[in-house]
Amino acid sequence: MELATWTYEGPPHIGAIRVAASMEGVHLVLHAPQGDTYADLLFTMIERRKTRPPVTYTTFQARDLSGDTAEIFKDACRDVAERFDPQLMLVGASCTAELLQDDPGGLAKTLDLSVPVVPLELPSYQKKENWGASETFYRLVRACSSGWQGDSGPDAERQKTCNILGPTSLGFRNRDDVEEVKRLLADLGVRVNVIAPLGATPADLARLPGAGFNVVLYPEIAAPAARWLKKTFGQESVTVQPIGVGACRDFIAAVCACAGLPDRAKCMQERLSWYSRSIDSNYLTGKRVFVYGDATHAIAAARICEEELGFKLCGLGTYSREFARDIRAVAEHYDVAPLITDNHLDVEDAIIAAQPELVLGTQMERHVAKRLRLPCAVISSPVHVQDFPARYSPQMGAEGANVIFDTWVHPLMMGLEEHLLQMFRGDFEFHDDVSASHLAAVAPQDHSASRPVELASVEPEADEPDVLTWTDSAERELKKIPFFVRGKARRNTENFAAERGLNPITIETLYDAKAHFGR
């Protein structure tokens, strides 16, 4: 048993619904208890989808358990075949139905439906949402394109066409990323064969092998399908995700290599590079940033922080266990400790320990950052309704880089304000408890303390000799350091004092430590 208030991913059947809801002509019959239809409103509310997602739930109740739940499932399948007449039917079970062991796949087979049925195994007690989506997509791709009879020999024209794999319903900014990547590919002279699962039909999936190569936009969703396409049809994959300027260049280079085109990476036109170079961005240098999200977005963010915005990464983590190794490699490259966890309390602890000046994360990190009064921007699912915006807001490609620059810099204190805050520390209307003038009134506070509830239990005895204390004047001097670096200063000073056996900490110690560590 595992205790959770928030979960970064839903159960695997949510992933299956996302894939079904992304496509046209596919209907999912889900064996599930009454109540699990809550998933529909992720689509109708958060994503503001205009139609009901193509899912029929059996919604069995307790009184059905003594009877024949298998029969209820079969009725639902027959009903769906007749009412919705899909081109393809997916069948699966949610966590409760998994315990009943009714075997949706086997049952559907006995029905002799005229609709092709793809059964899904979704182990709810082991796997999660993204796994469910990637498994569903893989099963669909296999089922639809195995029978490919078309040409797959070398052909220069075919080589210049690709599939875009991975965008799904409820994916973070997937809608606009697809547009941006299509534009990028068109500029290179690469034709798009099929985009899937978003907007594709089963017939489109059958055409996947017709492309020269695959662009894997979201490995969390499309990596297994791409691997299978490579194994079966020899299609290469572009596995760089074009998020950030450098990554876009690498992406273009990889696409050109696959398509047999000269590398045109230099042609990228975005504004991030200049904005980040312009002297106004000088104050961004070395800002400590904590990054957490799915692996794709976290890895991309780490690179943008370090190489394109001049931030200093102080934490990098993901909940995508499937990609733990990739995260570890990137973390090592930038010399931070990797955090592989899906426990939001661990993430919170890591944020507190890292003392960042900016948090880039998911909806959950937004909660944490709000409580710690830290600036924060969202870079990855899970996200709430405000992160399915009306305006064009990709993360990928040239425009994605522009969007990212604005979004990440926005929550930070503006340069001039930051300087004045240092000059006039105790200013009566311009002090720690007011935030940057261009932001909503979120008062920052000293977050160098740990989580309040837990702190109480570790409060040291006042007269314990080996406990570090601060003299009142040192504590007052510390307060004069701007709030966004105060936590870091407190910790550095305490480490410095502890190493040297200095106790209590005086103003001298504070400044000695400052000199020792630099900013």
Place this chain on the structure above:
Amino acid sequence: MTTVIDRLNRPLKKKPSGGTAETPRPVLRERGQHEVFCGLTSIIWLHRKMQDAFFLIVGSRTCAHLMQSAAGVMIFAEPRFATAIIGERDLAGMADVNDELDKIVARLLERRPDIKMLVLVGSCPSEVIKLDLSRAAQRLNAEHHNNCRVMAYSGSGIETTFTQGEDTFLTALIHDLPAAAAASPQSLLVVGTLGDVIEDQFARIFQGFGIEHFSFLPSRLSSSLPAVGSNTSFILAQPYANDAAKALIGRGAKQIAAPFPLGEQGTTSWLSAIAERFNVGTARFAATTDPGRARARQAVAHSRKDLQGRKVFLFPDSQMEPSLARFLANEAGADILEVGTPYLHKNHVSGELACLPETILVSEGQHVDNQIDRARAAKPDLIVCGMGLANPFEVEGFTTKWSIEFVFTPIQGYEQAGDLAELFARPLRRRALLKVEA
């Protein structure tokens, strides 16, 4: 007679056909896909109501995901609900589920010493694997009773629909209520979660009636649970508290039957039933309620022009549908086409249904696709439905009111009657206002 039977002044209009409440109205019972929440969702308002309670769901990742999707916009430093997610090891019997649960509870209570009542909430998975949470609660109670009371109820989708989760919670709570002494004075117990502001308004009215001993269930703190006994009279403030009513009767309390306090008429009937039981005089009743009645009528009038003659179709959601339909028909002048409810407790809502014309279809349970077909064919001006259906209906050109707002918004009593009407009127006014299409 010293009691007021204000209902004799026709606060609730009887249906025109002249039939009586005893004539059973045909009810369409359907079985198919139910597009409803499970009882776990009740935690969202229950944990706000009971300020020292923590709700621990014993369930799966799906249950945690539901809570997060439903409550995700509420940003709390330390939310007072969580899920103990059953894992593979628990199912394979590699871990003793009860031991695991004990460990989690111990850790939780250590971390949150401010919690005075821990509520174990059963889910579909915990019920299918037959994990006995009532026994677990007993065991944990023995261990932690010094600092925390532990109780259990079911919020699973297989057992409960949406607001029924509160009913199972209240029922469990009622078993825990202290017994009132046989000689204790007559007291009033109001059952079903109400907004704090509404409780305060009703409290002032009860004081105006001269009722000295009254309390609300659930109480705001687990330490102030009301006592119950044969001198307790209780009245339901929410139509879904059916098992709770049975449990209270089981403990000797006497039920006051009444329609539910929605709108000016519903509230007056509800209050007059109480007044009757507590022998409140006519003059006193009038003096206490007349100003509120006048204000409520005035406030509802603002929305009446938007609702008059509008055809309304209600999908099942919270069991409040019959009361909402009665309010819409009687006080706002709307035409009701269908009243769906997840569960129809004949006795508790017969008063509401009796005021509705015979032409109205009452349906219990759901076959959502069939019901959508009926709604489309009936071409209502307003569809009251859940969030899974609302936007798709809007795209088809229908106007909708998403139903869970009736549970999350203060709508009971005189001072909220106008707000209640406004909830229905707003989407209609909005559709008229916007010059853009979906």
